Amino acid sequence: MAIHKKESFSQKEQDLAEFAKALAHPARIAILKVLAQHNECICGQIVDVLPLAQSTVSQHLKELKNAGLINGTVDGPRSCYCINWKAFSTFMGEFSFLFNKLKVQNEKACC
Amino acid sequence: MAIHKKESFSQKEQDLAEFAKALAHPARIAILKVLAQHNECICGQIVDVLPLAQSTVSQHLKELKNAGLINGTVDGPRSCYCINWKAFSTFMGEFSFLFNKLKVQNEKACC
DNA sequence: CATATTAATCGTATATTTGCGATATAAAAT
DNA sequence: ATTTTATATCGCAAATATACGATTAATATG
Numbered sequence: 001m002a003i004h005k006k007e008s009f010s011q012k013e014q015d016l017a018e019f020a021k022a023l024a025h026p027a028r029i030a031i032l033k034v035l036a037q038h039n040e041c042i043c044g045q046i047v048d049v050l051p052l053a054q055s056t057v058s059q060h061l062k063e064l065k066n067a068g069l070i071n072g073t074v075d076g077p078r079s080c081y082c083i084n085w086k087a088f089s090t091f092m093g094e095f096s097f098l099f100n101k102l103k104v105q106n107e108k109a110c111c
Numbered sequence: 112m113a114i115h116k117k118e119s120f121s122q123k124e125q126d127l128a129e130f131a132k133a134l135a136h137p138a139r140i141a142i143l144k145v146l147a148q149h150n151e152c153i154c155g156q157i158v159d160v161l162p163l164a165q166s167t168v169s170q171h172l173k174e175l176k177n178a179g180l181i182n183g184t185v186d187g188p189r190s191c192y193c194i195n196w197k198a199f200s201t202f203m204g205e206f207s208f209l210f211n212k213l214k215v216q217n218e219k220a221c222c
Numbered sequence: 223c224a225t226a227t228t229a230a231t232c233g234t235a236t237a238t239t240t241g242c243g244a245t246a247t248a249a250a251a252t
Numbered sequence: 253a254t255t256t257t258a259t260a261t262c263g264c265a266a267a268t269a270t271a272c273g274a275t276t277a278a279t280a281t282g
Binding site: 005006008009010013014016017020021022023024025026027028029030032033036039040051052071072073075080081082083088092095096098099110111 | 116117119120121124125127128131132133134135136137138139140141143144147150151162163182183184186191192193194199203206207209210221222
Protein backbone atom coordinates (compact mmCIF):
# COMPACT_ATOMS: atom_id res chain seq x y z
CA MET A 1 0.00 0.00 0.00
CA ALA A 2 1.55 3.23 -1.13
CA ILE A 3 0.47 5.71 1.55
CA HIS A 4 -1.90 5.79 4.51
CA LYS A 5 -5.03 7.60 3.41
CA LYS A 6 -7.01 7.49 6.62
CA GLU A 7 -5.65 10.86 7.72
CA SER A 8 -7.25 12.58 4.77
CA PHE A 9 -10.72 12.02 6.21
CA SER A 10 -12.38 14.15 8.87
CA GLN A 11 -11.67 13.53 12.52
CA LYS A 12 -15.27 12.57 13.13
CA GLU A 13 -15.16 10.04 10.31
CA GLN A 14 -11.96 8.61 11.74
CA ASP A 15 -13.41 8.44 15.25
CA LEU A 16 -16.54 6.64 14.13
CA ALA A 17 -14.45 4.22 12.08
CA GLU A 18 -12.23 3.55 15.10
CA PHE A 19 -15.24 2.80 17.24
CA ALA A 20 -16.64 0.48 14.60
CA LYS A 21 -13.29 -1.25 14.26
CA ALA A 22 -13.26 -2.02 17.96
CA LEU A 23 -16.58 -3.82 17.48
CA ALA A 24 -15.53 -5.47 14.23
CA HIS A 25 -14.64 -8.86 15.64
CA PRO A 26 -17.00 -11.44 17.13
CA ALA A 27 -14.58 -12.09 19.98
CA ARG A 28 -14.80 -8.46 21.05
CA ILE A 29 -18.58 -8.46 20.76
CA ALA A 30 -18.59 -11.59 22.93
CA ILE A 31 -16.26 -9.96 25.46
CA LEU A 32 -18.55 -6.94 25.73
CA LYS A 33 -21.53 -9.23 26.29
CA VAL A 34 -19.73 -11.07 29.06
CA LEU A 35 -18.70 -7.82 30.68
CA ALA A 36 -22.22 -6.46 30.45
CA GLN A 37 -23.73 -9.57 32.00
CA HIS A 38 -21.34 -9.62 34.93
CA ASN A 39 -20.92 -5.89 35.35
CA GLU A 40 -17.22 -6.50 35.86
CA CYS A 41 -14.89 -9.38 35.19
CA ILE A 42 -11.31 -10.36 35.59
CA CYS A 43 -9.45 -11.47 32.50
CA GLY A 44 -9.55 -15.11 33.51
CA GLN A 45 -13.34 -15.20 33.63
CA ILE A 46 -13.44 -14.06 30.03
CA VAL A 47 -10.75 -16.51 28.96
CA ASP A 48 -12.83 -19.30 30.53
CA VAL A 49 -15.86 -18.64 28.33
CA LEU A 50 -14.13 -17.75 25.07
CA PRO A 51 -12.57 -20.23 22.65
CA LEU A 52 -9.32 -18.29 22.57
CA ALA A 53 -5.95 -18.44 24.26
CA GLN A 54 -5.25 -16.16 27.21
CA SER A 55 -2.80 -14.05 25.26
CA THR A 56 -5.33 -13.52 22.49
CA VAL A 57 -8.06 -12.46 24.89
CA SER A 58 -5.64 -10.09 26.57
CA GLN A 59 -4.92 -8.53 23.20
CA HIS A 60 -8.62 -8.04 22.42
CA LEU A 61 -9.12 -6.49 25.86
CA LYS A 62 -6.28 -4.12 25.13
CA GLU A 63 -7.90 -3.05 21.87
CA LEU A 64 -11.24 -2.46 23.53
CA LYS A 65 -9.51 -0.45 26.22
CA ASN A 66 -7.53 1.59 23.70
CA ALA A 67 -10.77 2.37 21.90
CA GLY A 68 -12.15 3.59 25.22
CA LEU A 69 -15.01 1.09 25.26
CA ILE A 70 -13.94 -0.60 28.46
CA ASN A 71 -12.18 0.37 31.68
CA GLY A 72 -9.50 -1.77 33.22
CA THR A 73 -7.88 -1.53 36.60
CA VAL A 74 -5.21 -3.62 38.23
CA ASP A 75 -6.55 -5.42 41.28
CA GLY A 76 -3.75 -7.27 42.98
CA PRO A 77 -2.50 -9.93 40.59
CA ARG A 78 -5.72 -9.63 38.57
CA SER A 79 -7.06 -7.09 36.11
CA CYS A 80 -10.64 -6.01 36.45
CA TYR A 81 -12.54 -4.90 33.37
CA CYS A 82 -15.93 -3.32 32.81
CA ILE A 83 -17.78 -1.53 30.04
CA ASN A 84 -17.38 2.21 29.77
CA TRP A 85 -21.07 2.91 29.23
CA LYS A 86 -20.50 6.60 28.89
CA ALA A 87 -18.14 6.23 25.93
CA PHE A 88 -20.41 3.59 24.49
CA SER A 89 -23.46 5.81 24.64
CA THR A 90 -21.55 8.69 23.16
CA PHE A 91 -20.49 6.69 20.13
CA MET A 92 -23.82 4.97 19.62
CA GLY A 93 -25.50 8.33 19.91
CA GLU A 94 -23.19 9.87 17.38
CA PHE A 95 -23.88 7.08 14.93
CA SER A 96 -27.61 7.23 15.39
CA PHE A 97 -27.57 10.99 15.16
CA LEU A 98 -25.52 11.08 12.02
CA PHE A 99 -27.57 8.54 10.18
CA ASN A 100 -30.98 9.31 11.59
CA LYS A 101 -30.49 12.94 10.74
CA LEU A 102 -29.60 12.02 7.20
CA LYS A 103 -32.34 9.46 7.00
CA VAL A 104 -35.16 11.83 7.92
CA GLN A 105 -34.46 14.24 5.11
CA ASN A 106 -33.98 11.41 2.74
CA GLU A 107 -36.30 8.45 2.87
CA LYS A 108 -37.22 8.46 -0.81
CA ALA A 109 -37.11 5.33 -2.90
CA CYS A 110 -33.81 4.62 -4.56
CA CYS A 111 -32.11 2.31 -6.98
CA MET B 112 -2.75 -17.45 12.31
CA ALA B 113 -3.27 -21.13 12.86
CA ILE B 114 -7.03 -21.51 12.37
CA HIS B 115 -9.98 -19.24 11.77
CA LYS B 116 -11.74 -18.76 15.07
CA LYS B 117 -14.57 -16.51 13.99
CA GLU B 118 -16.85 -19.46 13.28
CA SER B 119 -16.77 -20.48 16.91
CA PHE B 120 -18.82 -17.44 17.90
CA SER B 121 -22.58 -17.14 17.62
CA GLN B 122 -24.17 -16.11 14.34
CA LYS B 123 -25.50 -12.94 15.93
CA GLU B 124 -22.06 -12.02 17.19
CA GLN B 125 -20.63 -12.65 13.75
CA ASP B 126 -23.36 -10.59 12.07
CA LEU B 127 -22.87 -7.62 14.36
CA ALA B 128 -19.12 -7.84 13.85
CA GLU B 129 -19.61 -7.92 10.07
CA PHE B 130 -21.79 -4.84 10.23
CA ALA B 131 -19.24 -3.04 12.37
CA LYS B 132 -16.44 -4.08 10.04
CA ALA B 133 -18.26 -2.51 7.10
CA LEU B 134 -18.22 0.78 9.03
CA ALA B 135 -14.66 0.35 10.24
CA HIS B 136 -12.98 2.57 7.67
CA PRO B 137 -13.30 6.36 7.35
CA ALA B 138 -13.65 6.05 3.57
CA ARG B 139 -16.74 3.91 3.98
CA ILE B 140 -18.21 6.29 6.55
CA ALA B 141 -17.57 9.10 4.09
CA ILE B 142 -19.20 7.16 1.26
CA LEU B 143 -22.30 6.56 3.36
CA LYS B 144 -22.46 10.26 4.16
CA VAL B 145 -22.26 11.19 0.50
CA LEU B 146 -24.93 8.66 -0.40
CA ALA B 147 -27.19 9.92 2.37
CA GLN B 148 -26.80 13.52 1.29
CA HIS B 149 -27.57 12.81 -2.36
CA ASN B 150 -30.07 10.00 -1.85
CA GLU B 151 -28.39 8.18 -4.68
CA CYS B 152 -25.09 8.52 -6.52
CA ILE B 153 -23.17 6.97 -9.32
CA CYS B 154 -19.69 5.72 -8.55
CA GLY B 155 -18.01 8.64 -10.30
CA GLN B 156 -19.70 11.20 -8.05
CA ILE B 157 -18.21 9.49 -5.03
CA VAL B 158 -14.80 9.19 -6.63
CA ASP B 159 -14.91 12.94 -7.28
CA VAL B 160 -15.27 13.84 -3.62
CA LEU B 161 -13.04 11.21 -2.04
CA PRO B 162 -9.23 11.30 -1.96
CA LEU B 163 -9.01 7.80 -3.37
CA ALA B 164 -8.53 6.16 -6.75
CA GLN B 165 -11.53 4.87 -8.68
CA SER B 166 -10.57 1.25 -8.15
CA THR B 167 -10.26 1.77 -4.41
CA VAL B 168 -13.66 3.45 -4.15
CA SER B 169 -15.17 0.65 -6.20
CA GLN B 170 -13.72 -1.83 -3.74
CA HIS B 171 -15.16 0.00 -0.73
CA LEU B 172 -18.54 0.15 -2.46
CA LYS B 173 -18.37 -3.57 -3.02
CA GLU B 174 -17.73 -4.18 0.66
CA LEU B 175 -20.61 -1.96 1.70
CA LYS B 176 -22.84 -3.77 -0.75
CA ASN B 177 -21.70 -7.20 0.44
CA ALA B 178 -22.48 -6.15 3.99
CA GLY B 179 -25.95 -5.19 2.78
CA LEU B 180 -25.63 -1.56 3.82
CA ILE B 181 -26.09 -0.16 0.33
CA ASN B 182 -27.97 -1.11 -2.81
CA GLY B 183 -26.38 -0.92 -6.19
CA THR B 184 -27.95 -1.23 -9.61
CA VAL B 185 -26.43 -1.06 -13.04
CA ASP B 186 -27.79 1.91 -14.98
CA GLY B 187 -26.38 1.80 -18.47
CA PRO B 188 -22.62 2.20 -18.25
CA ARG B 189 -23.02 3.60 -14.72
CA SER B 190 -23.70 2.04 -11.36
CA CYS B 191 -26.20 3.70 -9.09
CA TYR B 192 -25.81 3.33 -5.34
CA CYS B 193 -27.95 4.25 -2.36
CA ILE B 194 -28.16 3.42 1.32
CA ASN B 195 -30.21 0.42 2.33
CA TRP B 196 -31.92 2.17 5.24
CA LYS B 197 -33.84 -0.93 6.18
CA ALA B 198 -30.72 -3.01 6.74
CA PHE B 199 -29.09 -0.07 8.45
CA SER B 200 -31.94 0.36 10.89
CA THR B 201 -32.03 -3.34 11.58
CA PHE B 202 -28.38 -3.44 12.54
CA MET B 203 -28.39 -0.22 14.51
CA GLY B 204 -31.48 -1.44 16.33
CA GLU B 205 -29.86 -4.75 17.12
CA PHE B 206 -26.83 -3.01 18.54
CA SER B 207 -28.85 -0.59 20.61
CA PHE B 208 -31.11 -3.37 21.79
CA LEU B 209 -28.29 -5.65 22.78
CA PHE B 210 -26.38 -3.05 24.70
CA ASN B 211 -29.24 -0.99 26.03
CA LYS B 212 -30.88 -4.13 27.37
CA LEU B 213 -27.69 -5.07 29.12
CA LYS B 214 -27.08 -1.55 30.28
CA VAL B 215 -30.43 -1.10 32.00
CA GLN B 216 -29.96 -4.05 34.33
CA ASN B 217 -26.42 -3.05 34.90
CA GLU B 218 -25.61 0.59 35.43
CA LYS B 219 -23.68 0.14 38.67
CA ALA B 220 -20.31 1.69 39.22
CA CYS B 221 -17.39 -0.43 38.18
CA CYS B 222 -13.65 -0.56 38.23
C1' DC C 223 -17.85 -0.21 -36.54
C1' DA C 224 -14.61 2.68 -33.83
C1' DT C 225 -14.21 5.18 -29.86
C1' DA C 226 -15.22 7.31 -25.60
C1' DT C 227 -17.21 6.74 -20.95
C1' DT C 228 -18.01 4.39 -16.73
C1' DA C 229 -17.22 1.00 -13.51
C1' DA C 230 -15.58 -3.68 -12.06
C1' DT C 231 -11.91 -6.78 -11.66
C1' DC C 232 -7.05 -8.41 -11.66
C1' DG C 233 -2.49 -8.37 -10.03
C1' DT C 234 0.58 -6.72 -6.83
C1' DA C 235 2.78 -4.36 -2.90
C1' DT C 236 2.41 -3.16 1.66
C1' DA C 237 0.15 -2.67 6.15
C1' DT C 238 -2.63 -4.41 9.65
C1' DT C 239 -5.03 -7.95 12.21
C1' DT C 240 -5.45 -12.28 14.32
C1' DG C 241 -3.75 -15.98 16.95
C1' DC C 242 -0.66 -18.61 19.69
C1' DG C 243 3.24 -20.19 22.52
C1' DA C 244 6.85 -18.58 25.24
C1' DT C 245 8.39 -15.40 28.32
C1' DA C 246 8.21 -11.62 31.59
C1' DT C 247 6.08 -9.30 35.46
C1' DA C 248 3.88 -8.74 39.64
C1' DA C 249 1.26 -9.91 43.57
C1' DA C 250 -0.26 -13.63 46.73
C1' DA C 251 0.20 -17.77 49.06
C1' DT C 252 2.92 -21.31 51.10
C1' DA D 253 12.37 -17.13 49.89
C1' DT D 254 10.12 -19.98 46.83
C1' DT D 255 6.20 -21.19 44.40
C1' DT D 256 1.82 -20.36 42.57
C1' DT D 257 -1.51 -17.50 40.21
C1' DA D 258 -2.99 -14.01 36.94
C1' DT D 259 -2.01 -11.12 33.29
C1' DA D 260 0.68 -8.58 29.89
C1' DT D 261 3.97 -8.53 26.36
C1' DC D 262 7.14 -10.39 22.78
C1' DG D 263 8.04 -12.70 18.60
C1' DC D 264 6.46 -15.05 14.99
C1' DA D 265 3.32 -16.99 11.23
C1' DA D 266 -0.68 -16.67 8.63
C1' DA D 267 -4.69 -14.28 7.09
C1' DT D 268 -6.99 -9.89 5.73
C1' DA D 269 -7.36 -5.30 4.42
C1' DT D 270 -5.92 -1.27 1.89
C1' DA D 271 -4.44 1.06 -2.14
C1' DC D 272 -3.25 1.63 -6.80
C1' DG D 273 -2.36 1.08 -11.83
C1' DA D 274 -3.58 -1.67 -15.63
C1' DT D 275 -6.87 -4.23 -17.82
C1' DT D 276 -11.43 -5.78 -18.92
C1' DA D 277 -16.33 -5.37 -19.83
C1' DA D 278 -20.29 -3.13 -21.11
C1' DT D 279 -22.79 0.56 -22.90
C1' DA D 280 -23.14 4.96 -25.44
C1' DT D 281 -21.99 7.98 -29.12
C1' DG D 282 -19.95 9.67 -33.42
